[in-house]
Amino acid sequence: MKDRSAPSALAAVRFDPGDRPESLRNLTGATKYLDDLPEPANLLHAAVVPSPSGHGRRMRVDASKARELDPSVVVLLAASIPGENQMGTAVDDEPLLADGEWHYAGQPVALVLASSKRLARAAAALVRVTGEELPVVTDPREAFARGELILKPRVQSSGDLAGAFRAEAEGGKARWIVEGRAESDGQEHVYLETQGAIAEPVDGGLRVVSGTQAPSGVQKAVARVLGVPMRELEVEAMRLGGAFGGKEDQAAPWAALAALGAYVTGRPVKLVLSRRDDMRMTGKRHPYSTDFRLALDAEGNFLGLELDFYQNAGAACDLSPAIIARSLYHAAGAYRIPAVRAAGYMCRTNLPPFTAFRGFGAPQAIWAMEAAVSKAAEATGIPALELQRRNLLREGDLTHYGMKMEDCRAGRPFELLLSRNPAARLEAEIEDFNASHADRKRGSWVIPLAFGVSFTKLMMNQGGALVHVFSDGSVSVSTGAVEMGQGVGRKVLVVAARTLGIPEDLVRIERTRTATVANTMPTAASTGSDINGAAALAACEEIRKRLLAFAATFLGAPDNELSLGNGLVLRGGRDSGLAWKDLVAKAHEARVDLSAHGFYATPGLSYDMQAERGSPFAYHVYGAALVVAELDTLRGSSRIVRADLVHDGGVPIDALVDRGQIEGAFAQGLGWAILEDLVYGKDGKLLSDTLSTYKLPDMRFMDFPIDIELLDDAANPKAVLGSKAVGEPPFQYGIAGYFAVLEALKAARPGKAGFFDLPLTQEKALDFLDGGN
């Protein structure tokens, strides 16, 4: 095992202590989040009344007790909405406030406004919602059987499927056909800052501060609900206390409710969800139930793959179609498979609408594919590593949706990982341990990664930026990107400083406001810095061009000899004697425009929805991860003992930010795979609705050596400054945790077939250890 203190590529990277002032503001408690803003004197606090059960109609709302508690309490219902009572973006199936019927437990029914948070919550608890109960469906396959589908199924297929599955006996090449079912549960985001919004009447319109990844989305949703033009609403996002996709679409209802309250009362309204309300009322990662079928030839080459994804979409459409699309695209994982059929069914159930969460449908698909690999290794006797290596995507391969893999790097990280952990040594490491420990068993798994980057919805791949250079030479950059800890602000700042050739401390990244940069897309799909960085780059380049043209006249030098760097105008790479600040001041005097708007639309994307063919991604992110787990065979509990990750990060704009993203995503992935247990009752009520019942990774869970190596020589021509997106891809490394524990279980029960029911909890482990063969 590797010594923890041994240096690995990233272990030694440190921030300069003077750098990144926002991190020091966080640590000293100075950072303000939405709920930390000073409250106006006439502020009303809001609380939401949820539906009483999983499904019902003929709803009656009795607020008399709430008003008795305090006559000043205001209770708003669907009828109070001046515009459309609708939140749905893809499909109009999601009322802001339930009206007559309700479709999941925790669906907002009423908004309660009062002079204090305590009073608002107490009053909300006194509002009685009753009605006629209807049957509750929580299982996606049951919903499917009842024909409860959101939109029609999507199917991608390629190659000769029937031929691929033709057995050797029938003259085909398929030596083995493995099939099975892979279940994966949902996952709660647990952004540490719960959902919230503040709406305040300003100059005849409303100013909304929203804890959202999508300020423009919130602006649009609020405009629709209030029936006012978007120009009357300014939406601002401050720094978010985490989001992970949970505040992409699902921040909008809370902003709309706060806006509704402010609109009706004419007073500022703040709505911040309690943790429990947040957990009960918002959607999470989609649970999937997936059938898989994989054909292999005698050498272990993958011939054909069939995957049927029964996506538990919850009670409304939300982002499910975009998410199922990403599942389909990632059906084959990092593997080349000549014939594929992948089908996705968005099944409507009586659970909160499931939504975006880091990975966005890809983890569920990659998990199911990896289950097929695990089963294939069992059936063929060929080690999984061998199967994976043999079938990894290669340069020029065509995916099942017809995208040609260019600059394909699936093999490089995989081989590098194995050179760091040679298969024979890994095997010996595990076997020696297992032979010498009676009550503990270890298992390991390697997972390869190919993750497509771009919004799966094509039109969303666009973004804007507004850059002002002030007359003193300092710079303000606004983009549509929302900072939520992922470091997008930092990356945009580096892009701007490098492009203008100035020190970083001259640049300020502004909060995200809809009146500054309009019609922005959510900061999501890992594209935050790709798109917003590129838009900022365009704006900075425009300003640079103007300034250099001015400098050329001023210095009497040809402008192709001039450049900006080190806070100076450089001539032939050397100090021209004109400093940045003087350049700016003089250009300003000479009436040069020091502001520019930049726009970026990711080039090269195309997709034909009819044919299910095209190139939906700008590029892929590659990697490979090794996870070693240890099982306590007596208690059935397990823990991860080490991990080694090799990641293709392009040329990181900030390696430390990327390391943080990789470590954080990996922890979330492991949490999803072996720890976090989202439990709904048959009645559709969330049972794990607090942090005392929903357990996510903590320090102890993650306290094992993790080595991370970034692929070198990895510049990516498809994104800003040669970088690659980093937010979501490393999440998938956590999936290896499931299989590492499963391998340990199989070591404890040699010969017993594995099972695919994520998360792999102690209870399931004991079922396996105690159960028959």
Added chain:
Amino acid sequence: MLKSLRFRLNGKLVEIEGREEQPVLDWLREEAGLTGTREGCREGDCGACLALLGRRNLEGTGIEWVSAATCLLALGELDGRALVTVEGLAGEGPTPVMKALHVENASQCGFCSPGVAVALSHFLLAEGPRDEAAAVASVEGNLCRCTGYASIGRAARALSSDFSGLPLDFPTRLAALAARGVIPPALAATMQDLPEPASAGGPGGSPPLGGSPPLGGSPPLGGGTDWYVRNTDPAPGLSPRFVGRDPELRFIETRGSGEGATVALGAGVTVADFFASKAVRAIAPGIERFEVLVASPHIRARATLAGNVANASPVADLTAMLLALDARLVLSGASGARELPLADFFLGYKKTALDGDAIIETILLPAAPRAFSFEKAARRERLDIAAVNTALSLAVDSGGAMRGVIVSAGGVGPVPLRLRKAAAALEGRKPSVAAFREAMLAARDEVAPISDVRGSAEFRKRVLGRLLAAHALRLFPGAFTAEELLA
């Protein structure tokens, strides 16, 4: 209800009329304007709301500083005490603790960061080991959804080596920390003593303003770590009885001698006090190793043993331990005091022998040493409530037979149980595979678990058997194998 309160906040004396039942978190954020202390869960699970609380130590010889979840801390608890928030720590700029986190990029969204900084500052301030493991363990009560903890762990380890030579005794250590800027010197100068409480009668003893009796009732509160989870927004008018902060009730003493000697633990004794106690460790050697399985450092510093018992949760860990240690309770109220075995205290789900205004005043443990083991099955190894827990204690006589066997189990019935049949299967026998297998079978028979969010009934039965096997393996190492016990 409204009370006069006097305490020190970030070094400055505060005298207010405050709602004693209000969580300190709300007061800090809404009234004191200190928003660096944040709400992530309001139930003690995330650590975003941590602050340092200065209070009298167990021995009454000086002051101790603990890190406390302010979402579970009543404002009334501050009377005569001191509180330091992240703003106080950072009063003169980022401290070495904050810088250590900063250079590792251990703050991403930053929402958890002040809590992490407070926990690590407390690690340096507190007594106890200062090795890497202890540094890392000090943030076991802090959730962070962004970083994956690797960077926080690196920062914690760096701090443990940077500060390895800190002096042991509190005043010198405090001075050293002040000199190095971990605590601003001006603040540190105020951290060696406590202000006088506003109420002459001591904390909780002050007469209500206006003299009317409390409207909302007067529940006894130990640390409030159970009570506030169930009462997240207590109504104004409530006037808790702060049992946990009565210095008269926070004691651990040995009473009597010889056979009948007992160790008496007052109602104010915290979970941390319990595991640190020499007297307790003498009864159950090695019991301290189980401390980390209970809650988190900042909960253990405030949660009381009596509260753990009185709360009557079927999965209370300390209760399972106390049952196996043959504890007795002294209940006392206006109508006098009475003593009863802990096992008789639980009458039904969340129903106890407490009545009227009675409180658990003292917990008594027989002082004779016994072999002791505790096991807990929970989803997460640290800071999680048990699905099932169990403790076992016994003595081995000169002939090698097990005597006075007590087996307890939680999470397998409506109340914490003593498994009498399982114990009987072991009593008087030499440790053997057969004896323990019989005990495991007997245990299965005498429990009737239900299914809930923490596990199914079948799982609970199954895991209980395995945890009993784990007791056997721990208490008699090498005597048998897991395989034999589970066969």
